[in-house]
Amino acid sequence: MSETINKETHSFQTEVKQLLNLMIHSLYSNKEIFLRELISNAADAADKLRFEALSHDDYFGNDSDLKIRITTDKEAGTLTIADNGIGMTRDDVMNNLGTIARSGTSEFLKAMTKEQQADSNLIGQFGVGFYSAFIVADEVEVRSRHAGAKPEDAVSWVSRGEGEFSIESIEKSDRGTEIILHLKDDEKEFLEPWRLRSIIGKYSDHISLPVEMEKVDMAAPEGEDKEEDEVVVPEFEAVNKATALWTRAKSEINEEEYKEFYKHISHDYGEPLTWAHNKVEGKQEYTSLLYLPKKAPFDLWNRDKPRGVKLYVQRVFIMDDAEQFLPVYLRMVRGVLDSNDLPLNVSREILQDSAATTSLRNACVKRVLSMLEKLAKSQKEDYQEFWNEFGSVLKEGLAEDHSNREKVAGLMRFASTNQDSDEQSVSLKDYIERMKPEQDKIYYIVADNYATAKSSPHLEIYRKKGVEVLLMTDRVDEWAMGHLTEFDGKKLQAVTHGELDLGGLESEEDKKAVEKATEEKSDLIEKIKTQLADKVSEVKISARLDESPACVVASDGGMSIQMARMMKAAGQFVPESKPIFEINIEHQLVKQLESDMADEDFADWVSVLFDQAVLADSGHLDDPAAFTQRLNRLLTK
Numbered sequence: 001m002s003e004t005i006n007k008e009t010h011s012f013q014t015e016v017k018q019l020l021n022l023m024i025h026s027l028y029s030n031k032e033i034f035l036r037e038l039i040s041n042a043a044d045a046a047d048k049l050r051f052e053a054l055s056h057d058d059y060f061g062n063d064s065d066l067k068i069r070i071t072t073d074k075e076a077g078t079l080t081i082a083d084n085g086i087g088m089t090r091d092d093v094m095n096n097l098g099t100i101a102r103s104g105t106s107e108f109l110k111a112m113t114k115e116q117q118a119d120s121n122l123i124g125q126f127g128v129g130f131y132s133a134f135i136v137a138d139e140v141e142v143r144s145r146h147a148g149a150k151p152e153d154a155v156s157w158v159s160r161g162e163g164e165f166s167i168e169s170i171e172k173s174d175r176g177t178e179i180i181l182h183l184k185d186d187e188k189e190f191l192e193p194w195r196l197r198s199i200i201g202k203y204s205d206h207i208s209l210p211v212e213m214e215k216v217d218m219a220a221p222e223g224e225d226k227e228e229d230e231v232v233v234p235e236f237e238a239v240n241k242a243t244a245l246w247t248r249a250k251s252e253i254n255e256e257e258y259k260e261f262y263k264h265i266s267h268d269y270g271e272p273l274t275w276a277h278n279k280v281e282g283k284q285e286y287t288s289l290l291y292l293p294k295k296a297p298f299d300l301w302n303r304d305k306p307r308g309v310k311l312y313v314q315r316v317f318i319m320d321d322a323e324q325f326l327p328v329y330l331r332m333v334r335g336v337l338d339s340n341d342l343p344l345n346v347s348r349e350i351l352q353d354s355a356a357t358t359s360l361r362n363a364c365v366k367r368v369l370s371m372l373e374k375l376a377k378s379q380k381e382d383y384q385e386f387w388n389e390f391g392s393v394l395k396e397g398l399a400e401d402h403s404n405r406e407k408v409a410g411l412m413r414f415a416s417t418n419q420d421s422d423e424q425s426v427s428l429k430d431y432i433e434r435m436k437p438e439q440d441k442i443y444y445i446v447a448d449n450y451a452t453a454k455s456s457p458h459l460e461i462y463r464k465k466g467v468e469v470l471l472m473t474d475r476v477d478e479w480a481m482g483h484l485t486e487f488d489g490k491k492l493q494a495v496t497h498g499e500l501d502l503g504g505l506e507s508e509e510d511k512k513a514v515e516k517a518t519e520e521k522s523d524l525i526e527k528i529k530t531q532l533a534d535k536v537s538e539v540k541i542s543a544r545l546d547e548s549p550a551c552v553v554a555s556d557g558g559m560s561i562q563m564a565r566m567m568k569a570a571g572q573f574v575p576e577s578k579p580i581f582e583i584n585i586e587h588q589l590v591k592q593l594e595s596d597m598a599d600e601d602f603a604d605w606v607s608v609l610f611d612q613a614v615l616a617d618s619g620h621l622d623d624p625a626a627f628t629q630r631l632n633r634l635l636t637k
């Protein structure tokens with residue numbers, strides 16, 4: 001059997017070919033990161049072995065000192081990274097080396113422009129990982145034996161990074177993985193011990209197991225005669241600190257180390273924005289190190305993608321992406337949680353309904369929110385950067401995190417009529433500070449885009465009275481804001497919903513004038529209502545319009561036209577809810593409805609006014625052709 005399947009040649013998955021090509025070019029200026037990536041993989045393999053060994057007594061065998069060894073062979077021009085971690089089976093090798101598991105990668109790569117392709121940060125977010133070896137090597141050989149497998153059941157993988165790889169069964173005396181890089185001719189600097197030591201120092205001090213290199217024996221003078229048949233057994237020494245970073249005291253860790261550790265755990269090529277490192281002792285015992293990234297990954301919008309923190313129990317790695325400790329709206333957070341309270345044999349299922357999980361989760365959420373509050377307060381520019389990147393994800397928290405809603409709301413930033421740009425930088429606190437003395441509500445509008453929001457007829461009365469309105473244009477806004485009814489004791493009100501309610505801003509005279517007009521114009525209102533019969537729930541004299549002839553208003557608690565359209569597009573059931581049609585009785589176009597005109601002209605005018613109002617509200621008409629026909633008919637008269 002082993003004879004027939006022994007050597008097989010396979011093609012890389014298309015995405016891998018594309019990525020390899022881009023990576024070799026865009027990361028070339030920082031090629032030394034290949035060593036970080038390979039050491040990082042070796043460290044993960046050791047973590048996995050420690051975990052698997054909890055349930056497999058034989059996995060450690062007589063080799064329980066986990067370590068990574070870096071050796072070179074000047075003559076052969078090779079650099080080898082060897083670990084005695086979990087190792088890979090033939091199937092593992094087949095599945096892991098030659099494919100990229102992350103869904104959406106192919107589409108994303110195709111959509112990238114030339115400039116983006118050269119941007120190492122963008123390439124980095126795929127987790128350049130193992131493939132970075134090809135930046136410096138023209139051939140890579142992987143030899144691996146899985147823990148528990150026999151020496152003859154080991155496997156080798158060889159590729160020149162040009163589209164194909166071959167897999168072969170081999171014998172390997174010890175457990176773990178060896179990555180042998182046949183360095184390109186102009187990359188021989190990576191054979192120099194001092195160069196390697198400096199890279200390891202820079203990137204791998206935080207790795208919890210020793211990264212060893214051959215000892216340099218300063219005492220032995222060069223060329224000293226050796227006995228003929230003397231076998232020199234090389235001595236190795238650790239060249240990194242080899243303690244898990246989060247277990248060290250904060251005061252002993254510098255910024256660079258924190259940043260490097262972030263790259264190790266997040267597989268992000270860029271730097272983090274900020275982090276919080278906390279050790280908690282007492283009733284609960286845990287250490288958390290949580291990071292906020294600077295840049296959103298391309299699949300941030302996929303709410304189902306793996307997320308969460310790396311979970312350790314008493315320093316033993318348990319799992320990646322432990323999503324139980326952070327809610328979906330904090331899916332951008334990366335980090336490590338090391339608990340002393342959870343059992344070592346904990347599984348995702350146990351985590352799901354353990355009381356310890358709930359309290360750890362609450363603690364993690366609090367940490368992240370307070371990290372954000374701190375950033376918003378003392379590093380406004382950094383916070384703005386975070387908001388621009390992740391704001392619309394954070395907004396999901398308004399709907400999803402009842403217990404922290406006020407805190408989450410405090411972190412929101414919006415565009416506003418108070419400023420001239422679409423930048424989302426106004427907080428609810430800023431808004432409240434600027435409220436008019438007689439104003440008791442926070443007003444906002446949700447629209448498809450900034451231009452529609454800014455020039456909405458609904459804002460006219462607020463502009464006239466000098467009242468600020470928050471302008472919201474993210475897809476999640478209507479849903480998210482539906483869950484935020486109050487902030488700091490002030491009610492929030494969508495200006496496009498329900499009766500115009502200006503509270504203390506409204507004068508008695510204004511009210512009376514509307515009541516009077518409603519009485520006087522009751523015939524006209526009835527006639528319009530008959531005309532728009534199945535399209536509106538009500539026709540009213542408006543108190544909110546100044547320059548526009550008409551507008552549509554969603555009934556209180558009802559859905560806006562825009563929201564209904566979005567839900568329909570998403571294939572969801574949308575209960576029928578007709579808008580209220582409000583007319584501005586002072587407007588020339590409305591006044592002329594009372595003039596003597598033929599019935600079909602009246603019908604055209606009313607329909608055009610209604611469609612206009614719908615257009616201003618949602619930028620979309622169900623039957624645009626009918627609208628233009630009517631308009632053209634009126635224009636040619």
Ligand SMILES: Nc1ncnc2c1ncn2[C@@H]1O[C@H](COP(=O)(O)OP(=O)(O)OP(=O)(O)O)[C@@H](O)[C@H]1O
Binds near residue numbers: 087131
């Ligand atoms: N030294 C190793 N020992 C055991 N398995 C390894 C080793 N190196 C790589 N692998 C396996 O190959 C997979 C692919 O590695 P690769 O570095 O490409 O991606 P990754 O580690 O999943 O993420 P990233 O690309 O961000 O590093 C790993 O997930 C792991 O399963």
